[in-house]
Amino acid sequence: MPELPEVETIRRDLLSRIVGRTITSAFVSSNAPRLVQLMPPAEFCKQLPGHRIEDISRRGKYLLVHLSGGLYWIVHLRMTGRFLHREDPCPEDPYLRAGFTLDNGSSLCFVDLRKFGTMWLIDDPSLVVGKLGPEPLSDDFTxxxxxxxxxxxxxxxxxxxxxxxxxxxxxxxxxxxxxxxxxxxxxxxxxxxxxxxxxxxxxxxxxxxxxxxxxxxxxxxxxxxxxxxxxxxxxxxxxxxxxxxxxxxxxxxxxxxxxxxxxxxxxxxxxx
DNA sequence: CTTATTCCCTGATTGC
DNA sequence: TGCAATCAGGGAATAA
CATH class of the missing domain: 1.10.8.50 (Helicase, Ruva Protein; domain 3)
Incomplete structure (x- = not known):
């Protein structure tokens, strides 16, 4: 159950490993039809490659991958989602729901046993995270x-x-x-x-x-x-x-x- | 506006 | 031992 501390730990890990990399390919499993929100998975897989990863932020339990061109790749792990970076391609895994390759041969693997996880590719992140309450570790939480x-x-x-x-x-x-x-x-x-x-x-x-x-x-x-x-x-x-x-x-x-x-x-x- | 309930999903646990 | 029913849980959607 990734909550704020877990998502923040992932954010920091990924920040040091993938910022500056460009996405070279994207794949979404056909057995995860609800993973990609607001657009067909094929459209998502077509749009993502070519974008450079500029930054990664977090809002609540949402990870926001800032892409070149002002686009945001937002990921929510829900209950059993894992978002992993490795130096080689994603290995065989019955629960691998999506995989992404980067321009240095490394990869991001989205593994999710229960398929509750969701992701978006969106210009305006406030459509996804705009109604969240204050960040409890920031000064906004009083x-x-x-x-x-x-x-x-x-x-x-x-x-x-x-x-x-x-x-x-x-x-x-x-x-x-x-x-x-x-x-x-x-x-x-x-x-x-x-x-x-x-x-x-x-x-x-x-x-x-x-x-x-x-x-x-x-x-x-x-x-x-x-x-x-x-x-x-x-x-x-x-x-x-x-x-x-x-x-x-x-x-x-x-x-x-x-x-x-x-x-x-x-x-x-x-x-x- | 509020609060409670249902749903999604599948491996683990519980009950007979 | 075996198989079915229940549980776990984030959060959106729905009901009241």
Missing amino acids: VAGLRDLLVRRSAPVKAVLLDQHAIAGIGNIYADEALFNAGINPRRAANKVSKPKTEALHAGVRQALLDALSDRGSSFSDYVDGSGRSGRHQLKVKVFRRTDQPCYSCGTQIRRVKVAGRSTHFCPNCQR
Whole structure:
């Protein structure tokens, strides 16, 4: 499940490896008919070659590959997507959904078991990422902004953290970790989170993301970085997938419940 | 505007 | 042991 720390790790990996390269060929598997958005895959494969990769940025969980001519190649990995760069052509893989060759013989391989991943080739990225909430690691994410968000909503606070239009880039792992950091019960109504707890949540979100980023992301299942290596943060999570294990802070067994349709892990003692 | 539910997809897990 | 039903999850679409 690539979330902000995982996508940012991939971005940094790819940035050092493919900026300046020109795309020489593109292929999309016929068994991935939903991968390319807004245009037929054949059109996408025809347009991409010839463009030089100028930069790579990230917005929430979206990767934006800036191409020559002002075009953007946007990639979302969803649940099981992998976006890998290698020095030779993409190897045989039953889940290889798209492959791209670069002008130095290296390649980008898009591997995605569940086929939820999507990509766009588009002039105006705001059509794809324009409605996302603030970047939680930027100055746009403030305690006051978070407070405004929470007071208007009666949904569980975890549902708000997962809402990409509220804050961009948080998924199931870091929503649970952030709420633990802040000592907030995930089921608590957003508009009942106190002011001090809102401050704690703001800090808790940032800490969860920064901790994961420094570990190059969490590899619970499919996630690997831009070179195909696993992250390490799955070994350090405080609550996510630690059901029935003791809380590191108080020893109470971590509980698992369903909130906002997602598995949710928390310490019933530390998160009241 | 909000919140809840369904859908996409397939390997892993659970239940009988 | 075997096979079917359920689960996992990001986010768009749909319903209410």
